[in-house]
Amino acid sequence: MELNARIPDGPIEQKWEKHRFDLKLVNPNNKRKYRVIIVGSGLAGGSAAASLAELGYDVHCFCYQDSPRRAHSIAAQGGINAAKNYHNDGDSVFRLFYDTVKGGDFRAREANVYRLAQVSNAIIDQCVAQGVPFAREYGGLLDNRSFGGAQVSRTFYARGQTGQQLLLGAYQALERQIGLGTVKMYTRHEMQELIVVDGVAKGIVTRDMITGEITTHLGDAVILATGGYGNVMYLATYAKGCNTSAIWRAYKKGAAFGNPCYTQIHPTCIPVTGDHQSKLTLMSESLRNDGRIWVPAKQGDKRAPGQIPENERDYYLERKYPSYGNLAPRDISSRAAKQVCDEGRGVGTTGLGVYLDFSEATQRLGANKIEEKYGNLFEMYERITGEDPYKIPMRIYPATHYTMGGLWVDYNLMSTIPGLFVLGEANFSDHGANRLGASALMQGLADGYFIIPYTLGGYLAGIKPGTRPGADNPAVKEAEAAVKARVDRFLSINGKETPTHYHRELGKLLWEYCGMARNDAGLRKALQLIPELREEFWKNVKVPGSGADVNQTLELAGRVGDFFELAELMCRDALERRESCGGHFREEWQTPDGEALRDDENFCHVAAWEYTGEGKAPTRHVEPLAFEHTHLAVRSYK
Amino acid sequence: MSENLLNLTLHVWRQKNAQDPGRFVEYAAKGISTEMSFLEMIDVVNEDLIRKGEEPITIDHDCREGICGQCGIVINGRPHGPRERTTTCQLHMRSFKDGDDITLEPIRAKAFPVIKDLMVDRGAFDRIISAGGFITAPTGCAPDANAIPVPKEKADLAFDAAACIGCAACVAACPNASAMLFISAKISQLALLPQGQPERYTRVRDMLTQMDAEEFGTCTNHGECEAACPKGIKLENIARMNRDFIKASLTYRPSTGSTGGAG
Numbered sequence: 001m002e003l004n005a006r007i008p009d010g011p012i013e014q015k016w017e018k019h020r021f022d023l024k025l026v027n028p029n030n031k032r033k034y035r036v037i038i039v040g041s042g043l044a045g046g047s048a049a050a051s052l053a054e055l056g057y058d059v060h061c062f063c064y065q066d067s068p069r070r071a072h073s074i075a076a077q078g079g080i081n082a083a084k085n086y087h088n089d090g091d092s093v094f095r096l097f098y099d100t101v102k103g104g105d106f107r108a109r110e111a112n113v114y115r116l117a118q119v120s121n122a123i124i125d126q127c128v129a130q131g132v133p134f135a136r137e138y139g140g141l142l143d144n145r146s147f148g149g150a151q152v153s154r155t156f157y158a159r160g161q162t163g164q165q166l167l168l169g170a171y172q173a174l175e176r177q178i179g180l181g182t183v184k185m186y187t188r189h190e191m192q193e194l195i196v197v198d199g200v201a202k203g204i205v206t207r208d209m210i211t212g213e214i215t216t217h218l219g220d221a222v223i224l225a226t227g228g229y230g231n232v233m234y235l236a237t238y239a240k241g242c243n244t245s246a247i248w249r250a251y252k253k254g255a256a257f258g259n260p261c262y263t264q265i266h267p268t269c270i271p272v273t274g275d276h277q278s279k280l281t282l283m284s285e286s287l288r289n290d291g292r293i294w295v296p297a298k299q300g301d302k303r304a305p306g307q308i309p310e311n312e313r314d315y316y317l318e319r320k321y322p323s324y325g326n327l328a329p330r331d332i333s334s335r336a337a338k339q340v341c342d343e344g345r346g347v348g349t350t351g352l353g354v355y356l357d358f359s360e361a362t363q364r365l366g367a368n369k370i371e372e373k374y375g376n377l378f379e380m381y382e383r384i385t386g387e388d389p390y391k392i393p394m395r396i397y398p399a400t401h402y403t404m405g406g407l408w409v410d411y412n413l414m415s416t417i418p419g420l421f422v423l424g425e426a427n428f429s430d431h432g433a434n435r436l437g438a439s440a441l442m443q444g445l446a447d448g449y450f451i452i453p454y455t456l457g458g459y460l461a462g463i464k465p466g467t468r469p470g471a472d473n474p475a476v477k478e479a480e481a482a483v484k485a486r487v488d489r490f491l492s493i494n495g496k497e498t499p500t501h502y503h504r505e506l507g508k509l510l511w512e513y514c515g516m517a518r519n520d521a522g523l524r525k526a527l528q529l530i531p532e533l534r535e536e537f538w539k540n541v542k543v544p545g546s547g548a549d550v551n552q553t554l555e556l557a558g559r560v561g562d563f564f565e566l567a568e569l570m571c572r573d574a575l576e577r578r579e580s581c582g583g584h585f586r587e588e589w590q591t592p593d594g595e596a597l598r599d600d601e602n603f604c605h606v607a608a609w610e611y612t613g614e615g616k617a618p619t620r621h622v623e624p625l626a627f628e629h630t631h632l633a634v635r636s637y638k
Numbered sequence: 639m640s641e642n643l644l645n646l647t648l649h650v651w652r653q654k655n656a657q658d659p660g661r662f663v664e665y666a667a668k669g670i671s672t673e674m675s676f677l678e679m680i681d682v683v684n685e686d687l688i689r690k691g692e693e694p695i696t697i698d699h700d701c702r703e704g705i706c707g708q709c710g711i712v713i714n715g716r717p718h719g720p721r722e723r724t725t726t727c728q729l730h731m732r733s734f735k736d737g738d739d740i741t742l743e744p745i746r747a748k749a750f751p752v753i754k755d756l757m758v759d760r761g762a763f764d765r766i767i768s769a770g771g772f773i774t775a776p777t778g779c780a781p782d783a784n785a786i787p788v789p790k791e792k793a794d795l796a797f798d799a800a801a802c803i804g805c806a807a808c809v810a811a812c813p814n815a816s817a818m819l820f821i822s823a824k825i826s827q828l829a830l831l832p833q834g835q836p837e838r839y840t841r842v843r844d845m846l847t848q849m850d851a852e853e854f855g856t857c858t859n860h861g862e863c864e865a866a867c868p869k870g871i872k873l874e875n876i877a878r879m880n881r882d883f884i885k886a887s888l889t890y891r892p893s894t895g896s897t898g899g900a901g
Contacts, residue, residue, distance in 0.1 A: 625800045
């Protein structure tokens with residue numbers, strides 16, 4: 001397998017402009033002859049579908065939800081970054097680029113990140129034009145706030161519902177195209193297989209989640225925008241339906257998987273209450289602008305928070321990272337929370353929690369201002385916990401929130417399978433080993449609105465329109481048969497345990513051995529335990545009902561089956577990356593004061609894994625990373 | 639919060655598909671923690687059903703944090719259940735008492751056929767948005783974001799309307815199964831913003847035409863929708879929409895369709 005990142009020549013500031021000129025164009029009259037299959041309708045998929053249809057392509061878009069408006073991008077709370085420098089506080093494209101590369105702990109591709117920073121401003125313009133109601137100042141201009149890992153105010157937001165508003169903007173643009181007949185939308189359809197003919201992606205096989213019908217959809221290019229795979233941990237801030245199946249099928253058909261071990265554990269989530277827990281809820285990182293994080297200074301201090309005097313509290317982020325304080329990046333804040341809880345200073349009944357306290361900010365700004373800024377988040381907290389955060393400090397704990405890893409893509413966002421493009425969280429491209437807050441929305445929309453419309457054209461211009469395989473092509477038949485066989489297999493096992501049971505057990509294993517801290521022995525143990533559990537799953541899972549109508553147990557079983565295989569790859573990747581970087585913390589590699597210790601000499605690269613067949617060890621390939629415009633330094637937030 | 643355990647009796651609407659007449663089936667939900675969410679309580683019941691080889695209760699849900707709008711059933715006769723401004727997924731079992739009977743039904747409206755059990759087809763909402771619930775702003779043609787200042791009060795009101803999650807609780811609560819709170823929220827959001835002005839009056843006509851085609855009822859000012867809305871969408875949006883609709887109807891001129899030709 002060859003990993004050619006296809007980074008254009010020339011100075012970094014001019015790469016994208018030059019590349020856009022160099023990319024071949026498709027004649028406007030020919031565009032409708034190209035069918036583009038898009039899987040996923042979130043920020044990346046929805047914006048791509050709308051933009052490509054506006055250009056004239058024949059777009060077929062698929063989502064598993066009942067409407068494209070439900071995609072989990074909708075749950076992003078905090079905001080979206082852009083280098084507008086509206087606040088005159090020293091921001092620039094270069095600074096956004098620099099912060100993002102540094103935030104990613106120098107494990108992202110510079111050229112991609114620079115382009116992301118370059119198009120960031122156009123995203124805000126686009127969204128405002130669509131009617132996205134961003135927060136505004138009294139003068140009518142756009143408001144900004146600061147976010148973790150940055151010292152400028154570059155985050156645009158719509159109360160605590162920025163993802164919702166951006167997604168609805170993209171959704172409405174998509175619905176407009178559906179109304180015009182340029183996009184054919186398939187809701188409640190789940191991609192089950194990728195069709196690859198002579199090494200080129202040519203279509204997908206889907207299961208209609210209402211009728212159970214298995215159907216082939218052929219096209220000239222396939223775009224996966226299917227989000228991240230954090231639900232592999234079972235408990236995560238993802239929607240329950242989020243899964244890895246689309247990218248996993250593509251991996252097994254030859255798409256390299258980049259950095260699978262890079263997962264982001266978000267520091268501010270509502271803590272787990274018990275075994276019944278089905279998901280975790282994030283409290284936006286923006287809360288850290290005004291909330292102060294602390295735990296009791298003494299171990300085992302069970303007093304109510306109000307009873308603990310100031311001098312017996314440890315505001316540990318402010319103490320350890322005085323210049324960034326509560327705004328330290330996510331990986332660092334999460335590890336710090338784990339550390340104080342491991343020391344026996346955690347709060348709440350489980351001891352796995354820290355306080356996020358607004359009393360100082362409420363005194364400084366007044367309760368009204370706090371309500372205006374965070375009202376909906378406070379309400380959400382109260383609904384879930386039954387506690388009023390205006391009176392008692394919130395309790396928070398880290399939870400799986402995002403996956404920086406994903407399918408490997410080149411500068412054009414094309415995977416190692418020609419014709420297969422991957423956008424948004426589903427690819428590995430822009431966040432390195434740690435994503436900064438408010439950068440996911442930026443990347444999803446950058447990929448969909450402003451990158452794929454150009455790079456896809458460059459690919460399609462090189463192939464004849466409509467050169468799609470016939471329905472009787474052996475590759476098509478084989479893919480369909482594989483999907484049917486898998487459905488039949490699940491329905492015939494007739495074991496004793498539910499898919500959720502196995503999902504939960506897998507999640508516990510992964511959280512324990514491949515979570516916030518990892519080590520050699522633990523990862524090796526996980527690599528032994530996961531296949532054992534997987535074997536049991538395939539022997540003992542129970543899926544009642546039939547394959548010919550709505551069967552949510554069957555859907556889940558299919559997703560869990562893929563999670564099992566992915567979990568193993570994650571552990572393998574984590575084991576091989578013998579350094580600490582960003583969200584990947586290997587206990588063997590830390591500084592004396594417990595910070596991540598990178599090994600730039602041996603691991604300044606992307607690890608891209610190639611599937612080699614059932615039961616065989618995958619091959620690890622390497623894309624070296626060069627840092628020419630940023631200074632490859634120890635990441636310090638002190 | 640302290641945890642208590644509840645024993646409950648559920649009366650769940652089971653319906654195999656759109657053709658099946660459907661019926662209530664009783665289930666015992668035992669040892670339910672007050673810390674659980676409502677959907678986690680259903681998870682417990684469903685896990686038991688699966689182990690017994692029975693088909694679990696089909697229910698739409700996804701984000702479980704009150705924002706995607708995919709959950710949405712009628713609990714004890716109220717869309718999303720007893721707690722104000724709370725979606726089904728955000729409802730927690732501390733809202734119930736030991737020994738309670740709980741009735742679970744799908745949203746019932748002609749425009750939303752039942753797919754299975756508590757799952758309905760809300761595609762009509764998408765088709766209404768598709769008919770006009772947008773601002774035409776093709777990618778790439780936008781001016782600088784600060785070129786058009788928007789007064790903060792207008793932006794805030796637009797946001798309030800834009801907070802709609804499309805869950806259809808308003809339709810479920812309305813005795814007429816009207817979709818006007820949903821539609822008016824989108825119309826208000828876009829009509830309040832300067833960017834939404836060019837298509838303001840065609841939008842309201844097109845969306846309401848589609849509403850009729852989907853066979854939703856019309857509004858007769860009961861206000862049940864506002865009471866049921868988990869996101870606090872206000873009735874005043876319907877007033878704003880009606881005003882725009884009247885104006886649109888009085889000033890409507892069919893497009894000449896001629897754009898001329900260059901060169």
